[in-house]
Amino acid sequence: MEDIPLHRMSFDEIDERRNPRPHEQEFDRVVARAISRRGFLGVLAFGSGAAAMGLGTLMGSTSARAQTASRFAFTPIAIATDFAVHVPEGYAWKPVARWGDALFSDAPAFDPEKGTTAAGQARAIGENTDGMELFVIDGREVIAVNHEYVNLDVNLPGNPDGLPLTPEDVLKLQNAQGVSVMEVAQGADGWAIVVDSPFNRRITNNTPMKITGPAAGHDLLKTEADPTGTQVLGTLNNCGSGRTPWGTYLTCEENFNSYFGSTDAALELPAEFKRYGIGLEGGYGYEKFDPRFDLSKNRNEPNRFGYVVEINPADPASVPVKHSALGRFKHENAAVTLAADGRVVVYLGDDERGEFLYKWVSSDPYTEGGDTSSLLEKGQLHVAVFADDSTGKWVALTPEATGMTAAEIAVHTRLAGSRVGATTMDRPEWVAVNPVAAEAYCALTNNVNRGVKPNAGGDLTPVGGPNPREKNGFGQIVRWYPAGQDHASADFTWDLFVMAGNPTVHQDAFGGSANVNAGNMFNSPDGMSFDSTGLLWIQTDGDDSNEGDFAGQGNNQMLIGDPVSGQIERFLTGPNGSEITGLLWSADRKTAFVGVQHPGGSWPDGTGLPRSAVIAVWRSDGTVIG
Secondary structure: OOOOOHHHOOHHHHHHHHOOOOOOOHHHHHHHHHHHHHOHHHHHHHOOHHHHOOOOOOOHHHHHOOOOOOOOOOOOOOOOOOOOOEOOOOEEEEEEEEOOOEOOOOOOOOEOOOEOOHHHHOOEOOOOEEEEEEEEEOOEEEEEEEEOOOOHHHHOOOOHHHOOOOHHHHHHHHHOOEEEEEEEEEEOOEEEEOOOOOOOEEEOOOOEEEEEOOOOOOHHHOOOOOOOOOEEEOOOOEEEEEEOOOOOEEEEEOOHHHHOEOOOOOOOOOOHHHHOOOOOOOOOOHHHOOHHHEOOOOOOHHHHOOOEEEEOOOOOOOOOEEEHHHOOOOEEEEEEEEOOOOEEEEEEEEOOEOOOEEEEEEEEEOOOOOOOOOOOOOEEEEEEEEOOOOEEEEEEOOHHHHOOOHHHHHHOHHHHHHHOOOOOOEOEEEEEEOOOOOOEEEEEOOEOOOOOOOOOOOOOOOOEOOEOOOOEOOOEEEEEEEHHHOOOOOEEEEEEEEEOOOOOOOOOHHHOOOOOOOOOOOOOEEEEEEOOOOOEEEEEOOOOOOOHHHOOOOOOEEEEEOOOOOOEEEEEEOOOOOEEEEEEEOOOOOEEEEEEEOOOOOOOOOOOOOOOEEEEEEEOOOOOOO
16 A cells, blocks of 8 residues: 555545554454453354344344335336446436536536636536535525545546646646535426526635634634634535535535645654644645645644535625534534424534544524524534443533543544543444434444554444444444434434345345345445435445455445335446435425436546536426435
8 A cells, every 4th residue: 555646545545554553462452352242253253144243132123113114116226337327217317517517607618538727617516526405595496515525637637647737736626626506497408507696606625714613713723824713715525514404504524634745754743633644645736836735834724624614505705614613523414403492413423434423512592583603603512422232322522521622622523532432433424314203323334444453543443332343344324312302312322224234245244234135235325315204315435346245236326215114225326436425305305416426437428537416316207206
């Protein structure tokens, strides 16, 4: 791995290089003792399926309901390994917004072989669509959609190795990321962007923003360009999303660490940088042309990223807000719901192997039409501790509990979680809250380090609880039920909705849970959303090699799960090489908008560069889909 250039690595591989497994083997002995105590070691070696794992209790809720009649209005589809999108019989799809499509009529036409210019990219849809939400504003349908990162070879096809060679190249990359706000409308040819809509907007790596909450104004956030520590340019690596009851968009900064490097190879970095995977070599080469990303010139700049950012899609002139009170880590998404007394609850996953699951509870309740300015600034951030007996507790990250100031907790949230003994998880990705039942779900996408090495902070990652498999390459979805059916409660019970696996290759725990079979198997659950009926739509971002452990699983896909019966069926497959991520419904619920990220081949145009896109999926009979 040391010979692979950083820009050729996945985000996990970058973190692995910066946090290699220590030679010290005491960790192995500690984990072995922990596994032995729980009785998992023998199960993993000799068990057969979920029952043999002793997961009867963990999976009981799903298994006991398995006789319920199917609620799925489609015929499940088979796997695919080609460069196309497939949907069930009676459904159709088409692209709505592709990378490089114009938001404004002055944007230059997209060149199928070269892409676009830096200036053109600032007026067009960015690359690698991810989380997205729909807003109805003055009767118009407006989508806010993230652009997580760029594929260098695709964005800079004429450059050796795809690396930037000029400041213009860097600006082009920066303008291809961030967020697009776009009005869409349905016409004779289906859904399309409303070019020049007054709501259309691009938010990039350079858009001015303000910082609120405990970290605002702290010395850790001050730079020469911003001595107040309250203003920042841009948002980075926007992954999942969320929406507030008051109609704003939440975009989540995930793998921000890869954007920073140092032109001084001998620079000594703060100790806290290791926990966040920040190193001397950047993944995009920004530091060579933009001093803001050069750690030798701007030591505090990374501390200004890794937050949830609030955007008002109804006001293109509004300034986005970074909410430090929600913590700083690799935010996947922000699942917003209300407590029994109306307080705002936000569930937050930290998408890195061995990191934590968080919950925010506001101090004040949400009142429709009332003041919402402090609801994501005043309140309490918690972290999850799961017990093996299917119970759990949300532990408040307070100065008294952590020995850190409120500002330090906001900036170094991972360290605060470690100090209170939070449960290390198998990469907490999207959280989804059931709209018709008091329960929430988190996709734990995978963790090949489970039981192998600690996280970057030295926290142990023993097998057990909601992370029941060593070297977990398949992932699982954990579900919890707040005490008293109140999401503000400190206590909860939990089980596993599904353990992904391959029953055609494995007859042990890696074959998956009882609701996984040869016809619906998958790996690496990632994005999740509930429809209005309470069905859980599951998107994957995993290994699509169709070989070895993943033989017969095909391309990444979107499945639908029934929380009541536990039934899971495949609804959509994406082109080879792609991730399926981001999902929302039109106002009339007759169209589902789905994101297709980093596709292979020349999808969807058939020639030229591959283009990530948002597609529309609908029923041919024109009835409700979600």
